[in-house]
Amino acid sequence: MNDQYILAIETSCDETAAAIIRNGTEIVSNIVASQIDSQKRFGGVVPEVASRHHVEQITIVIEEALEKANMQPSDLTAVAVTEGPGLVGALLIGINAAKAFAFAHGLPLIPVHHIAGHIYANALVEPMEFPLLALVVSGGHTELVLMKEHGSFEVIGETRDDAAGEAYDKVARVLNMPYPGGPHIDRLAQEAKEGIDFPRAWLEENSYDFSFSGLKSAVINYKHNMDQRGEEIDPQKVAKGFQDSVVEVLTTKTLRAAREFNVKQVIAAGGVSANKGLRTSLEQVFEKEQIPFIVPPLKLCTDNAAMIGAAASYMYVAGVRGDLAMNGLPGKELKSWI
Amino acid sequence: MIWLGIETSNSPLSIAIVKDGQVVEEIVQNENLTHSVTVMPKIEELFQKAKLKPVDIDAIAVSEGPGSYTGLRIGVTIAKTLAWTLKKPLVGVSSLQVLAANGQDFNGVICALFDARRQNVYTAVFHGTTIEPIIEDHHSSIEGLLEQLQELNMPVLFVGLDIDIFKEKIVAQLGDQASFAPSSLALPRGAHLIELAQKQPLPSVEAVNSFIPQYHRITEAEANWIKDQKKGQ
Ligand SMILES: [Zn+2]
Numbered sequence: 001m002n003d004q005y006i007l008a009i010e011t012s013c014d015e016t017a018a019a020i021i022r023n024g025t026e027i028v029s030n031i032v033a034s035q036i037d038s039q040k041r042f043g044g045v046v047p048e049v050a051s052r053h054h055v056e057q058i059t060i061v062i063e064e065a066l067e068k069a070n071m072q073p074s075d076l077t078a079v080a081v082t083e084g085p086g087l088v089g090a091l092l093i094g095i096n097a098a099k100a101f102a103f104a105h106g107l108p109l110i111p112v113h114h115i116a117g118h119i120y121a122n123a124l125v126e127p128m129e130f131p132l133l134a135l136v137v138s139g140g141h142t143e144l145v146l147m148k149e150h151g152s153f154e155v156i157g158e159t160r161d162d163a164a165g166e167a168y169d170k171v172a173r174v175l176n177m178p179y180p181g182g183p184h185i186d187r188l189a190q191e192a193k194e195g196i197d198f199p200r201a202w203l204e205e206n207s208y209d210f211s212f213s214g215l216k217s218a219v220i221n222y223k224h225n226m227d228q229r230g231e232e233i234d235p236q237k238v239a240k241g242f243q244d245s246v247v248e249v250l251t252t253k254t255l256r257a258a259r260e261f262n263v264k265q266v267i268a269a270g271g272v273s274a275n276k277g278l279r280t281s282l283e284q285v286f287e288k289e290q291i292p293f294i295v296p297p298l299k300l301c302t303d304n305a306a307m308i309g310a311a312a313s314y315m316y317v318a319g320v321r322g323d324l325a326m327n328g329l330p331g332k333e334l335k336s337w338i
Numbered sequence: 339m340i341w342l343g344i345e346t347s348n349s350p351l352s353i354a355i356v357k358d359g360q361v362v363e364e365i366v367q368n369e370n371l372t373h374s375v376t377v378m379p380k381i382e383e384l385f386q387k388a389k390l391k392p393v394d395i396d397a398i399a400v401s402e403g404p405g406s407y408t409g410l411r412i413g414v415t416i417a418k419t420l421a422w423t424l425k426k427p428l429v430g431v432s433s434l435q436v437l438a439a440n441g442q443d444f445n446g447v448i449c450a451l452f453d454a455r456r457q458n459v460y461t462a463v464f465h466g467t468t469i470e471p472i473i474e475d476h477h478s479s480i481e482g483l484l485e486q487l488q489e490l491n492m493p494v495l496f497v498g499l500d501i502d503i504f505k506e507k508i509v510a511q512l513g514d515q516a517s518f519a520p521s522s523l524a525l526p527r528g529a530h531l532i533e534l535a536q537k538q539p540l541p542s543v544e545a546v547n548s549f550i551p552q553y554h555r556i557t558e559a560e561a562n563w564i565k566d567q568k569k570g571q
Pocket of ligand 1: 114118138270271302303
């Protein structure tokens with residue numbers, strides 16, 4: 001059997017990325033051009049700025065992925081690209097580059113869901129065991145996804161307001177921390193001895209959904225009250241109080257779902273899964289529960305194209321194909337491909 | 339020598355294939371469809387009709403701006419990716435110049451413009467026969483443009499889909515000095531784009547990676563950021 005090589009492209013937010021994946025499990029090359037230094041000054045990702053950077057970087061990043069892999073377009077099996085969700089203007093750059101490249105070399109196209117990509121980052125670490133539960137946490141997403149086999153996705157819970165990463169960024173702003181705020185809050189929380197007691201949003205008893213806007217408001221109100229009393233807030237205490245609330249809710253709901261669906265593997269994915277507080281909590285809980293728990297290395301947690309290539313590899317085998325009329329789908333829902 | 343031309347700078351779409359100075363295929367359409375969906379299938383269709391393969395092209399021309407930011411990026415991304423991966427030179431042409439070419443042989447100057455909202459335009463003024471720029475591509479208030487044109491004191495032909503939006507103002511200020519190209523000349527053409535590109539020296543293949551659209555405006559976020567920096571000083 002010939003080896004399968006997939007060139008994958010990802011431009012859904014503020015990273016321009018390309019990768020080549022062999023047989024769905026091995027990274028041959030993985031290139032990411034981050035815009036964070038440019039976006040930092042705006043305190044968040046500005047879509048128009050993101051799109052402009054993607055156009056500047058796109059061919060450079062694909063070229064580097066091919067060069068690092070020492071491969072020619074003729075060595076490739078297919079071209080994969082993130083179809084959505086994401087910033088529409090940003091998605092369009094990757095999609096049109098992928099379509100032009102596929103047309104130039106007569107290669108099949110594979111449209112990949114960004115969240116499926118995050119989950120399949122794990123296929124690059126260890127074989128996936130089903131049923132599997134994935135907690136996807138990032139600046140744009142907070143979702144619990146149940147997978148019964150390859151290509152089957154059931155979203156059993158999701159955020160009703162802010163994504164966890166979004167709440168992190170907003171609280172970081174309250175604490176006057178630079179963007180992106182997640183790593184700063186994580187560090188402060190680790191250093192703190194005690195935290196402020198902020199509320200936990202459990203929602204209805206059986207719900208696997210999340211809500212972080214109430215917690216965010218509680219932090220803002222706390223700061224406001226302290227300001228009015230002329231008292232200084234202790235950023236460590238606030239950070240720990242906030243992080244403890246987020247981590248406890250995420251961990252508890254993930255554990256409850258893992259038990260209910262009797263899963264063989266739990267996966268954490270997305271940028272926030274790089275958070276030490278969250279990783280440690282999940283590791284401890286699932287070690288006790290004796291369910292294998294996997295988090296990909298940091299480089300595969302944040303947005304990258306290797307994860308898109310990993311998902312695409314299984315989609316290719318299942319016969320999923322895109323065409324030259326493919327469009328960016330900013331609100332694309334996660335659907336099974338089998 | 340075979341050229342592919344891609345023009346998606348605003349809502350119309352035009353693609354052309356020119357072989358040894360002859361137009362082999364050209365489409366010009368104004369269906370207000372999403373470029374992201376239509377451009378690549380149209381390119382494929384044109385290649386099939388012309389019985390050509392992607393590797394057969396020798397050079398690519400693209401409208402580089404100004405225009406709709408998303409439209410420009412779709413055209414430039416496709417042109418750039420094709421040129422880079424096929425190792426062919428990529429030539430950018432002002433989208434205003436491409437439009438002005440529709441009025442060629444006008445006895446005076448040709449003013450091409452696109453609506454930039456809030457009574458602003460992207461515009462440039464070209465020599466009526468050579469289509470060489472007299473006033474370069476820029477972003478301007480409609481009033482500012484009309485004052486510049488008045489000072490030129492030459493007959494002006496306005497071209498573009500958006501001239502209707504400003505017609506009253508133009509007539510009020512310029513009177514008989516102004517005339518308007520008919521709607522049959524309002525859509526930019528890929529064949530003109532290639533013609534204009536052929537007048538330029540061919541850039542190196544290595545230059546493709548750094549090719550970017552000419553927006554002629556910084557983003558609002560950057561403008562605000564610069565303002566804040568100045569305030570802080
Ligand atoms: Zn992501």
